[in-house]
Amino acid sequence: MNDLKYFYLQLDKLKKTFKSYVFTAAKWQNIDVLPGYSDLDIRFVIETGSEDEIMKFSAYVGAMFVNLRNHSLEYSRLFEHSPGFIYLKHELEKKLGLQADIFTWRFLHGKHNVFNDITRSFLKPSNKNQFIPYFQSIIENRLNNYSLEKEVFYNHLSTEIQKKYFIVYHYYLVVLYATGGLLSKTWPKSKTSNLQIVKKTFPELKLASRSKLLNLIRDEKISSKKLLDKIENDFSLLKNDIFFRSLLVKKTRNLTLENEIESLVAGMSMLRARLHRYCDYDKNYYQINIKQLIREKNDFESMCNYFDCFLKAQKKPSCDKPYFISLHNSIRELEKFKNLDFSSQNTYKETSQYLLNNFYKIENAVFQILHHYLGSISIDCLKIKILSRCSRMCSFCIFSNDGKKDMPFDKFINIINKFNEIHFNKIFINGGEPTLYPQIDEIGEYLKNKFPHKELVLGTNCTIINRSEKIFQSVLKHFDTFAIGCDDEHRNITDVLNIVPRLRAANKTVVINTLNNYISKENDDKLKKLSADYGVVHVYNNLHHFCNGKKINKTIRKCSKLKQCDLMVTINGACFKCFNAVDETAPDFMIDDEDFAKKLFKSNKKPYKYCYYCDDYTEE
Numbered sequence: 011m012n013d014l015k016y017f018y019l020q021l022d023k024l025k026k027t028f029k030s031y032v033f034t035a036a037k038w039q040n041i042d043v044l045p046g047y048s049d050l051d052i053r054f055v056i057e058t059g060s061e062d063e064i065m066k067f068s069a070y071v072g073a074m075f076v077n078l079r080n081h082s083l084e085y086s087r088l089f090e091h092s093p094g095f096i097y098l099k100h101e102l103e104k105k106l107g108l109q110a111d112i113f114t115w116r117f118l119h120g121k122h123n124v125f126n127d128i129t130r131s132f133l134k135p136s137n138k139n140q141f142i143p144y145f146q147s148i149i150e151n152r153l154n155n156y157s158l159e160k161e162v163f164y165n166h167l168s169t170e171i172q173k174k175y176f177i178v179y180h181y182y183l184v185v186l187y188a189t190g191g192l193l194s195k196t197w198p199k200s201k202t203s204n205l206q207i208v209k210k211t212f213p214e215l216k217l218a219s220r221s222k223l224l225n226l227i228r229d230e231k232i233s234s235k236k237l238l239d240k241i242e243n244d245f246s247l248l249k250n251d252i253f254f255r256s257l258l259v260k261k262t263r264n265l266t267l268e269n270e271i272e273s274l275v276a277g278m279s280m281l282r283a284r285l286h287r288y289c290d291y292d293k294n295y296y297q298i299n300i301k302q303l304i305r306e307k308n309d310f311e312s313m314c315n316y317f318d319c320f321l322k323a324q325k326k327p328s329c330d331k332p333y334f335i336s337l338h339n340s341i342r343e344l345e346k347f348k349n350l351d352f353s354s355q356n357t358y359k360e361t362s363q364y365l366l367n368n369f370y371k372i373e374n375a376v377f378q379i380l381h382h383y384l385g386s387i388s389i390d391c392l393k394i395k396i397l398s399r400c401s402r403m404c405s406f407c408i409f410s411n412d413g414k415k416d417m418p419f420d421k422f423i424n425i426i427n428k429f430n431e432i433h434f435n436k437i438f439i440n441g442g443e444p445t446l447y448p449q450i451d452e453i454g455e456y457l458k459n460k461f462p463h464k465e466l467v468l469g470t471n472c473t474i475i476n477r478s479e480k481i482f483q484s485v486l487k488h489f490d491t492f493a494i495g496c497d498d499e500h501r502n503i504t505d506v507l508n509i510v511p512r513l514r515a516a517n518k519t520v521v522i523n524t525l526n527n528y529i530s531k532e533n534d535d536k537l538k539k540l541s542a543d544y545g546v547v548h549v550y551n552n553l554h555h556f557c558n559g560k561k562i563n564k565t566i567r568k569c570s571k572l573k574q575c576d577l578m579v580t581i582n583g584a585c586f587k588c589f590n591a592v593d594e595t596a597p598d599f600m601i602d603d604e605d606f607a608k609k610l611f612k613s614n615k616k617p618y619k620y621c622y623y624c625d626d627y628t629e630e
Contacts, residue, residue: 026407085466107270169503389434389610391467396422396453396583400443401473404499417581419449425579425601427458434577436465445474445481454488467491480510496537497528503536514544521547577610585610 135466323381397416400407437457444450445468458601468489475482485492492513506522513520522537530538541548578586585606599609 053378065326109302246433268347389429389577391436391438392429392434392542393438393440393576393578394422394425395440395578395580396444396450397447398440399446400471401440401446402443402471402500402502415581416447419452421583422453423456425583426457428601428606436463436467436491437461438467438469439489443471443474444468445470445478445485450481451484454485458488465490467493469493469495470503471495471500472509473502476509482509486513486516486518489518491521493521493523495523496527496533498530499525499528503533507536507540510540510544510546519547520544522550524548524550526550 049620100191210478330460395417399416439453439457441447454466457464465497466489467484468491470485470492475485494506497503510522522535522541524534537548540546576587578588578602580586580597583601585599585601586596599606603609
């Protein structure tokens with residue numbers, strides 16, 4: 011594919027991103043977005059050579075930006091100091107070589123309103139000849155400084171296409187980053203490094219992706235292909251937090267407690283991936299990334315101090331006293347993070363255990379406050395059992411005598427459609443052994459197309475995918491994470507040793523679940539070595555699909571305290587708020603109940619019998 015064709019294809023993708031975020035943001039705030047241009051064909055605008063079309067499009071984008079910018083003074087200020095705007099300024103100054111004074115803070119409120127000037131220029135045909143030479147002069151005067159212009163791609167373009175490229179592409183940058191900034195949270199107003207911008211703007215980015223993105227920002231030889239790819243990827247990542255941002259815009263016009271809670275939640279999300287990895291006894295990861303962890307600790311300290319100052323400045327209504335106290339206590343607990351010693355290897359176990367025991371309790375407290383103020387909540391994991399059949403007959407599995415039932419594919423689609431208006435983080439497809447399902451490829455393809463930015467998890471014992479290359483390639487294409495049960499009962503150690511290296515080579519996340527007391531030392535050593543060699547998360551559980559042995563809890567935290575819930579949906583549509591409770595006498599509710607959503611977020615009045623065996627609950 012030649013560079014020019016690639017550029018057109020990327021613009022088509024950017025068009026979809028533009029519509030998705032700008033129009034959604036405008037809809038939230040009841041802004042008129044000139045819908046007549048919503049289906050404008052950008053490729054046609056560039057290829058036809060019609061200056062009138064370019065002017066109309068640029069005027070449309072300029073008006074869109076002005077509407078968004080002027081909607082309220084508070085949001086203008088929020089945008090002005092947001093990571094999105096800082097990011098825009100860095101990109102345009104460093105990569106495109108545009109003059110810094112064009113994109114100073116003054117354009118928001120002062121006389122140097124470049125975007126209004128540009129819009130007026132396009133709206134008045136008499137001024138068009140003044141504007142196009144202005145862009146042309148920038149291109150000519152800064153030719154030696156433009157890394158972009160040195161690319162083979164750019165040198166192949168005609169002068170006319172160059173002018174159109176800069177006009178259209180420039181506006182895409184402005185509106186995309188402006189929208190990202192508008193929806194971004196407010197962070198402490200201080201000098202912000204590129205690393206902090208990347209982390210705070212895209213908190214769900216994994217370390218490797220974050221480092222790659224940071225390198226692209228710093229790379230003065232960045233190509234047009236990489237830049238377009240990066241912009242598309244950046245804004246797709248915002249969908250991870252779109253639920254909280256939508257609630258924020260709907261419920262408030264000013265910076266209030268909701269903003270601060272939303273920021274706190276986002277800050278906690280920033281640490282979730284890190285906690286997940288080094289709390290699972292991945293000592294090599296912990297030692298290798300000490301410097302990165304220290305940097306995050308310092309960022310977290312700054313965030314905690316910011317919220318502490320905010321809380322002290324708030325008026326505390328008596329009716330909200332419990333929630334303010336809970337918020338304050340959560341902040342205090344999070345602040346302890348800064349006191350952890352990351353420099354000594356001897357503190358590894360103590361540090362990991364502390365984080366493991368406290369982080370999720372704090373997170374649940376924050377979600378409870380969010381639920382109180384914003385009137386809604388989210389599901390962390392939606393787990394769907396698509397069949398009962400399995401390739402193994404483990405003694406502890408409650409599904410082993412569940413018959414040979416499969417969920418009809420149309421019923422699976424109906425269940426998924428129930429969650430169109432309910433936010434969740436990931437979908438877990440489980441069984442039985444889900445790779446025995448005749449339409450597992452259709453399920454994976456449907457979920458990937460419908461939820462391109464959700465994490466898709468497959469629970470498997472690897473016995474089928476180790477024997478069928480066709481099924482392996484299908485699940486490899488569609489699923490992001492593989493949750494593998496492996497112990498002596500599964501009798502799958504050979505399958506796991508063969509499959510895991512292939513999954514990791516494809517950059518898939520692998521989590522191996524092992525039951526305590528069901529694994530021999532020989533096999534346990536093999537799994538430990540596999541985890542160390544290939545970066546696999548290895549988890550030991552006391553409870554998984556079974557209820558055997560003595561109780562491990564005398565008293566428990568009731569499920570009513572857990573406001574961010576999981577949901578298990580069985581073959582017949584029975585719903586349970588705990589994955590381990592599926593053999594209870596009666597389900598919590600059915601998926602087809604008319605008040606399904608209300609029951610989903612209703613607190614449990616009593617614990618499940620499994621809670622007494624579950625190591626997710628501790629003595630109070």
